[in-house]
Amino acid sequence: xxxxxxxxxxxxxxxxxxxxxxxGGKHYWQAQPAQGGPITIQPEQIWVxxxxxxxxxxxxxxxxxxIMINRDAIVARLPNGAVVxxxxxxxxxHAPYLIPPGGAHAVYVEFYADGLDWQTVPNxxxxxxxxxxxxxxxxxxxxxxxxx
Numbered sequence: 001x002x003x004x005x006x007x008x009x010x011x012x013x014x015x016x017x018x019x020x021x022x023x024g025g026k027h028y029w030q031a032q033p034a035q036g037g038p039i040t041i042q043p044e045q046i047w048v049x050x051x052x053x054x055x056x057x058x059x060x061x062x063x064x065x066x067i068m069i070n071r072d073a074i075v076a077r078l079p080n081g082a083v084v085x086x087x088x089x090x091x092x093x094h095a096p097y098l099i100p101p102g103g104a105h106a107v108y109v110e111f112y113a114d115g116l117d118w119q120t121v122p123n124x125x126x127x128x129x130x131x132x133x134x135x136x137x138x139x140x141x142x143x144x145x146x147x148x
Contacts, residue, residue: 036141
């Protein structure tokens with residue numbers, strides 16, 4: 001068809017303009033694994049987009065007992081002392097994860113605070129301890145340190 005190439009180019013330019021107008025894509029952050037005794041939190045991908053900090057990890061249970069992860073209790077602690085709770089999305093699952101001894105499970109959380117511009121936050125501590133239990137008892141693990 002004659003004229004399709006210019007139309008595709010125009011649509012591509014318009015799509016790019018929409019993405020840029022909406023704040024662009026993902027702004028990636030970095031992190032190192034957090035090891036707290038027999039529990040390891042391995043970062044997979046961390047980024048800021050759409051006003052949220054998105055954190056994808058893999059939690060490895062090196063204990064001899066099952067552990068429970070309640071993602072709704074995981075928090076992000078900012079350098080100024082503020083605590084940001086997990087975003088309450090309508091499509092997210094809020095049931096806890098049970099990780100068997102020696103097992104691992106992907107744990108994805110996102111954090112949102114009204115009016116917070118994550119681009120101005122240099123780093124955060126993602127604290128899994130409030131949401132991690134062994135035999136119903138809380139278990140402290142070092143926070144996952146994430147930074148721009």
